[in-house]
Amino acid sequence: MAVRVRYAPSPTGLQHIGGLRTALFNYFFARSQGGSFILRIEDTDQTRYTPEALQDIYDTFAWVGIQEDEGPRTGGDRGPYIQSQRLDLYQRYARELVENGQAYPCFCTPERLEKVREQQVKDKASVQGYDRACRDLTPRQVQEKMNEGLKPVIRLKVPLDGETSFHDQLLGTVVRKNQDVNPDPIILKSDGYPTYHLANVVDDHLMGITHILRAQEWIPSGPLHVLLYHAFGWEPPQYIHLPMVMGQDGQKLSKRHGSTSVIEFRNAGYLPEAIVNYVSLLGWSYDGEREFFDRSDLERLFDPAKLQKSPAVFDYKKLQWFNGQYMRKLPQDDLYRGVMPYLQKEGLVDTRESQSTILKAALPLIQERINLLSDVVDTAGFLFKDDLDYDPALLIPKGLSSGETAQVLEKVLDIIPKLYSVSAEEGEQVFHSLVETLGKKMGQVMMPVRIAVTGTKGSPPLVASIQILPQQIVEKRIQLAIELVNKMGD
Ligand code: GLU
Numbered sequence: 001m002a003v004r005v006r007y008a009p010s011p012t013g014l015q016h017i018g019g020l021r022t023a024l025f026n027y028f029f030a031r032s033q034g035g036s037f038i039l040r041i042e043d044t045d046q047t048r049y050t051p052e053a054l055q056d057i058y059d060t061f062a063w064v065g066i067q068e069d070e071g072p073r074t075g076g077d078r079g080p081y082i083q084s085q086r087l088d089l090y091q092r093y094a095r096e097l098v099e100n101g102q103a104y105p106c107f108c109t110p111e112r113l114e115k116v117r118e119q120q121v122k123d124k125a126s127v128q129g130y131d132r133a134c135r136d137l138t139p140r141q142v143q144e145k146m147n148e149g150l151k152p153v154i155r156l157k158v159p160l161d162g163e164t165s166f167h168d169q170l171l172g173t174v175v176r177k178n179q180d181v182n183p184d185p186i187i188l189k190s191d192g193y194p195t196y197h198l199a200n201v202v203d204d205h206l207m208g209i210t211h212i213l214r215a216q217e218w219i220p221s222g223p224l225h226v227l228l229y230h231a232f233g234w235e236p237p238q239y240i241h242l243p244m245v246m247g248q249d250g251q252k253l254s255k256r257h258g259s260t261s262v263i264e265f266r267n268a269g270y271l272p273e274a275i276v277n278y279v280s281l282l283g284w285s286y287d288g289e290r291e292f293f294d295r296s297d298l299e300r301l302f303d304p305a306k307l308q309k310s311p312a313v314f315d316y317k318k319l320q321w322f323n324g325q326y327m328r329k330l331p332q333d334d335l336y337r338g339v340m341p342y343l344q345k346e347g348l349v350d351t352r353e354s355q356s357t358i359l360k361a362a363l364p365l366i367q368e369r370i371n372l373l374s375d376v377v378d379t380a381g382f383l384f385k386d387d388l389d390y391d392p393a394l395l396i397p398k399g400l401s402s403g404e405t406a407q408v409l410e411k412v413l414d415i416i417p418k419l420y421s422v423s424a425e426e427g428e429q430v431f432h433s434l435v436e437t438l439g440k441k442m443g444q445v446m447m448p449v450r451i452a453v454t455g456t457k458g459s460p461p462l463v464a465s466i467q468i469l470p471q472q473i474v475e476k477r478i479q480l481a482i483e484l485v486n487k488m489g490d
Helices: 017-032 051-064 087-099 110-123 139-147 196-206 216-232 262-267 272-280 295-301 316-329 332-345 353-367 373-383 402-419 424-438 442-454 462-468 471-488
Strands: 004-007 036-039 103-106 153-156 163-168 172-177 186-188 211-215 238-242
Touching: 004 017, 004 211, 017 036, 017 051, 017 211, 017 238, 017 262, 017 272, 017 295, 051 262, 051 272, 087 103, 087 153, 087 186, 087 196, 087 216, 153 216, 163 216, 163 238, 172 216, 186 196, 196 216, 211 216, 216 238, 262 272, 272 295, 272 316, 332 353, 332 373, 353 373, 353 462, 373 462, 402 424, 402 442, 402 462, 402 471, 424 442, 424 462, 442 462, 442 471
Parallel strands: 004 036, 211 238
Antiparallel strands: 103 153, 153 186, 163 172
C-alpha cells in the first residue's frame, strides 16, 4: 500500500521548530517510500485562526524547500484540505454515529456543565468531567428538546468499562482504561463545527492516511481516536509518535530557552540547510555517527525505524556550529545575497556600486569567521561605517604609554601606501619588518591599528581588511586614532 502521510497544523500561531520537525519527518518518510505528503489545515478552532499563521506555513515550506503533494494550494482528489471547508462531511459522519448508537445529542447548557464541574471539585470526585446526563435520553426526549428549538452538541459514547489500546511503532502498545478516557467528549459543537478529534479522524480516514507521525503530546488523544475509528468500523492508521524536544534543562522546549519559531531562526541569520539538517537529528539518527545530511540525503535515507524513544535535546550552540559549517560551504553569490539584507537593515549599505565591490572583496575573509548571516554586521560593519564607535582606551596596548602608541601609529601611517601595491602575505611582511625596526611586540603594533581601522578586536585578518578599504579611509582612521590617543595623555 502506498504511503500517505500528512502534516496537519492548526494555523493559530507561527510555525514552531517542533512543528517543522513533524512536517519534515512526514515529508522525508513520504519521499523515501515513494509516497504522498499531504498538507491539511486544521482550522476548526475559528476563534484562534489567523491568516498570517497560514501564510507562515507556506513561507516555512518554501524556505526549507519542501512542497506538499496534496493540499489547499496544490489540490488533490481527497480535498478540500482545509477543515472549515468540510463541515458538511463532519456533520454527516457525526449523524451516522448517532444513528448507530455510538454517539448522542447532548442539550446540557454551559451553566449546567459549570455547576457539575464545581460540585465535582467540591466533592473531590474521582471521575471528573461530563456526568453523561444526556447519554440515555429516549428518542422522545430528544425530539421534545429539538422541538423546543434547543441545539445539541454531539458526544461520543465512550464505553463504560474495558480498555482501548493502540500500537505505536516506536513506543509499543499504549493501553488506556475506557474509564480514564474523557467521559463522552464532544465531537460536534452546537454551531456545526467538529472538534479536533472528529475532524482529525474523519479526515485521516477519508484522505487515506497510512501513517501518523506526530508529536508525543498527542498520545493522550490516541485511545479516543481509536475508539472513534472503531465506532465508524474503520481501521486506524499506523501511529508513530515522535520523541519530545527538550531544552537543555530537561523541560519541554519553550521561549524560555530561546527562539522557538522558524521565523526567528530565519531572521537571526540561520540557513535553511542547517536548520533542516539539525532539526532532522532531533530524535533521529542514521547510524549514530553521521551528522551531515542535505535535504536530498534525507529524502532517501529517512527511516522511522531509526527514531529514538528518548527525548531530544535542542542545543542552540550546536545549531550555531552547524550553521557555521554550512556558511563555509555557501557559494559566494549566495553568501552575498544572504548577508546583504542584514547590512541594509543596519543602514550600513545601500545600492552604491562601491559598497558592493567592497563587500564582494570581503566575503572570503568573513566566510571563515561568521556562524550566522547576521554576524556580518559585527564582523564586516567597519567596512561601511563612516564613524567607528569604539572605546579609545582599547587603542593602548599592554606595555605602551599613550605617547608610544601614538608614535607606533605614526610609523604605521608611513607604511600604509606600501600595502596597496603588494599581496596580503607581502603586506604581513611589511608589518613584521616594521615591528622589528620599532623593537616592539607584534600585538603592540597590530592591536592599535586593528582598533583604529576596524573598531573591534575580532575583525578579519588586518592586512587583508586594510587592502579592501580605500587608502584614504584607512589613513583617516589612523589619524583619528592618533588624535584620540594624544588627547588621552599618559
Ligand atoms: N492540528 C493538530 C496540531 O496542531 C494535529 C495533530 C495531529 O497530527 O494529529 O498539531
